[in-house]
Amino acid sequence: MKKITITFTCLFVFTLFVAGQTTYQIGESLDFFRSYKMQQGEYSLLLNESDIEGSPYLNDEFINGTIYTTSKTQYQNIPLRFNIFNDNLEFKTPDDAVMSIAVPEIVESAVFGEYKMCYIPYTISKKIKRGFLIELVSDHVSLYAKPEVLYKKPQEPAPYKEAEPAKFLPKADSYYLRAGKEEAQKITGKKDLIQSFPDHQKEVTDFIKKNKINPGKESDLIKLVNFYNSL
Structure with a gap:
């Protein structure tokens, strides 16, 4: 694992308790839907997973939350749900359509229920990726959890064996450390x-x-x- 070197002199920390102290423009859910459409175009639709056993979600039900964007705008009262398998933050529009954020780079963090999810860079198998991780500690060195789920393909029937449907199987979370704004490193x-x-x-x-x-x-x-x- 790459060593994390503490070289920064100042770090702005965003937590549930201090997010309100940071200067953000405040917007409501309708503002988010309108501005996002104007800036990013069409939303990507959620795939139908009704024929798969198990759940790909961190939270099956939508929870009203707040999205903090990289442009320092705070959008409140957004019904949010996280799709672990697709690594997508999903939301419900006022007309009950379920959508996913097509360009997650606009999201700095999303707070809903007991979760604070941050869209950050992380290293896995020596490759740098970006995705949503759950913030557990925010400080000089921060700690994140990355939920994991395994998709198991359907099994055809065989002698003395019945067919098995496709399944989502939960896996143990992975954990990452991040110094300042560097890429988070897997433990x-x-x-x-x-x-x-x-x-x-x-x-x-x-x-x-x-x-x-x-x-x-x-x-x-x-x-x-x-x-x-x-x-």
Whole structure:
């Protein structure tokens, strides 16, 4: 895993508690629909998944939330739902049409229910991608969770075996660390977790041992990242 080097001098932190303190123009849901259509053209339609078992969604039901855009506009009261499989933030229009955001680059973050999702760059298999990740800690080093779901193709019937429909199977979340505005780096084990904090490696190593930190456990990672940010 690539080491995360802390080189920045100032970081604007956006959390549920301080988002309102940042200067944003305020807009309602209708403003979002109108302005987005004018800027980006047509929406991409949601595919029909009624014939697939399981769910591709982080939240099956739409939850009213707020979208913060990169142009510093805050759109309120948007019914939101996150499609894990497509990595799409979906919304419901006033006439109950279900759409997805065709150009997610306009989104800085979306807050709905217990979630704050940020559209950020991250590294996987040495490739840089961009997508929606759940923000767990926002500080000098931030922690994110990336929900995962597996699509299993339908199985044809065979001797002594019935046919199986297509399925969405939930997987364990992946976790990422991000220093400043750098690409978020995936946590793949305890060794690279330690190497992610080169400037306080001894303190981090001791903390991991003392607290028996599991690199795959969300609460443990939150505890570790908060400890590091306090040093």
